[in-house]
Amino acid sequence: MRETWVPMPEVTDFPIQNLPYGVFSPPGRPPRVGVAIGDHVLDLSEVDTPARAEFAAATLNPFLARGPEVWAAVRDRLVDLLTGEPLTPYLHAQAEVELHLPIEVADYVDFYSSEHHATNGGRILRPGTEPLSANWKHLPVGYHGRAGTVVVSGTPVVRPSGQTRTRGEPPAYGPSQRLDIEAEVGFVVGVPSAQGEPVSADDFEAHVFGVVLVNDWSARDIQAWESQPLGPFLAKSFATSVSPWVVPLAALEHARVDPPAQDPPPLAYLRTDQPWGLDISIEIEWNGTVVSRPPYRQMYWTAPQQLAHLTVNGASLRTGDLYASGTVSGPERDQVGSLLELTWNGREPITLGNGETRGFLEDGDTVTIRATAPGKDGTTIGFGDVAGVIQPAP
Ligand code: CA
Numbered sequence: 436m437r438e439t440w441v442p443m444p445e446v447t448d449f450p451i452q453n454l455p456y457g458v459f460s461p462p463g464r465p466p467r468v469g470v471a472i473g474d475h476v477l478d479l480s481e482v483d484t485p486a487r488a489e490f491a492a493a494t495l496n497p498f499l500a501r502g503p504e505v506w507a508a509v510r511d512r513l514v515d516l517l518t519g520e521p522l523t524p525y526l527h528a529q530a531e532v533e534l535h536l537p538i539e540v541a542d543y544v545d546f547y548s549s550e551h552h553a554t555n556g557g558r559i560l561r562p563g564t565e566p567l568s569a570n571w572k573h574l575p576v577g578y579h580g581r582a583g584t585v586v587v588s589g590t591p592v593v594r595p596s597g598q599t600r601t602r603g604e605p606p607a608y609g610p611s612q613r614l615d616i617e618a619e620v621g622f623v624v625g626v627p628s629a630q631g632e633p634v635s636a637d638d639f640e641a642h643v644f645g646v647v648l649v650n651d652w653s654a655r656d657i658q659a660w661e662s663q664p665l666g667p668f669l670a671k672s673f674a675t676s677v678s679p680w681v682v683p684l685a686a687l688e689h690a691r692v693d694p695p696a697q698d699p700p701p702l703a704y705l706r707t708d709q710p711w712g713l714d715i716s717i718e719i720e721w722n723g724t725v726v727s728r729p730p731y732r733q734m735y736w737t738a739p740q741q742l743a744h745l746t747v748n749g750a751s752l753r754t755g756d757l758y759a760s761g762t763v764s765g766p767e768r769d770q771v772g773s774l775l776e777l778t779w780n781g782r783e784p785i786t787l788g789n790g791e792t793r794g795f796l797e798d799g800d801t802v803t804i805r806a807t808a809p810g811k812d813g814t815t816i817g818f819g820d821v822a823g824v825i826q827p828a829p
Contacts, residue, residue: 437518441526443473448817452810454513455645455680455819456495458535461527466493466535470513471680471819474529477517481525484512494539495681499625499644500754506625506644510685534589534679537647538623540582541755543675544745545619545651545667547576548736550695552764555776560659572699575736575744577761580651581672585757587679588821594798594828595673597657610828611654613781614796617762618717618772618804620731621649622738623681624756634746636707639739640684642752648678648717648821649759650804655775655795677757680819687816690714690808694737701740704747711737713808717763717772720803724788729763729772731806798827 439451449455449471459469459476468490469476479490485508489497498505516522547553550567553576557566570576586592594614600606625644628634634642651671658670694712715731736744741758762772771777774795778784781794796802803822810816 437514439472439517440521441472441475441517447473448807448815448819449473450810450814451514451517452812452814453682453686453816454510455682455686456498457537457680458493458495459527459532460535461532467491468495468498469527471529472517475526476529476532477522478525478527482516482522484509484516493535494755495537496539496755499538499623500627502626503641506683507685510683534587536585536587536677537679537681538755538757540585540757541624541753543580543582543585544577544756544758545580545671546736546741546759546761548734548741548761549764549772550735551733551766552762552772552776555764555771559775559780572697573701574705575741577741577745578666580667580675582757584672585675585677588676588819588823590674590676590823591826592652592674592676592823593826595654595657595669596828597654597669598660599656600660606660611656612795613655614825615653615655615774616719616796616802616804617651617653618719618729619649619651619759619761619763620713620715620806621647621677621757621759622742623647624752624758625754626752627754628746628752630751631749633704633749634742634752636705636739636743637709639707639709639711639742643684643738643742645681645683646687646818647681647757648804648806648818650676650802650821650823651759651762652676652823653773655780674823676821676823678819678821682816682818686810687713687808689811690816692732695733695735697735704743705740707739709739711739715806715808717804717806719772720805721793722787722789722791722800726785726787727769727771727777729770730765731760731763733765734760734763796825798825800825
């Protein structure tokens with residue numbers, strides 16, 4: 436790989452092997468699309484690429500809709516531009532720009548694809564019963580979330596209020612007392628599909644452009660009372676945070692690994708010769724203390740399988756669709772992706788580095804999720820943080 440003219444820090448999430456896209460505003464100017472490189476962002480509305488017109492938009496959607504040939508051509512062109520004549524007037528320090536939600540989210544789906552998380556959840560919430568439901572190893576369980584409340588990293592999260600019930604007492608309304616996080620990996624759809632025509636798992640790369648980190652904020656007390664018998668509703672829909680950069684699948688080729696073996700073998704529509712396990716190492720920081728390191732590579736169901744499942748009934752894809760992996764949890768207690776598991780539903784509080792003790796989130800708490808994956812040429816591919824601070828209920 437040729438040297439870039441952009442000044443590069445010694446350690447960076449954004450080497451030239453990454454090139455994630457986001458939407459940013461230079462001071463006093465409207466949003467446009469940029470690409471992250473080191474500590475900087477290059478304004479793609481100002482430079483010559485095969486998608487220059489699309490990059491003047493305030494979301495990535497017009498570019499995502501162009502499809503894999505254009506995505507690849509632009510990526511090649513960006514390497515040329517970043518290793519050619521300096522384009523200094525169009526380079527901005529990331530610290531000096533405002534980062535926006537990178538996509539206009541069309542539909543939002545959330546899966547439940549970590550065997551460790553699903554098993555822990557079953558043990559915590561339904562002790563004495565089989566922790567995995569009968570369907571779990573036959574299909575990637577999921578639900579439709581609320582696209583309109585997906586927010587970019589840094590957006591404060593207001594503590595939700597809702598209806599809860601303590602066993603033996605009448606239902607009550609008030610601020611959630613069991614506010615939680617879920618560390619997840621999200622997949623962004625670029626190319627739509629026709630209604631009535633399922634998308635094959637093998638067509639994953641023809642439709643999905645890239646990856647973001649997701650924090651699926653969750654109110655456990657609201658969830659426990661409302662999810663009988665249907666799935667998550669108000670316990671999840673108040674806010675979902677995503678990282679500001681969309682990392683292209685092309686940057687993750689060197690992070691691909693075989694996913695865990697699936698037993699029993701899934702039905703034919705869930706099989707693919709293109710394994711898309713990904714060696715993404717996640718880190719969860721709570722008020723400055725790293726409390727867990729979930730390994731995405733251990734997820735049971737992969738992103739191509741999730742895509743095949745969510746379209747197998749003929750549901751169409753739209754540009755800007757976002758589907759999240761489900762909470763990423765590994766087998767160890769310091770690898771879990773939710774506080775529910777970390778503190779065993781608050782029964783085993785943890786002590787943070789500053790001496791504070793916590794079961795669930797308190798007002799003023801900040802959670803930051805970050806992740807890295809191996810990149811080409813021995814580099815590290817980062818995703819940018821997804822952070823949020825809890826504000827009190829109004
Ligand atoms: Ca979730």
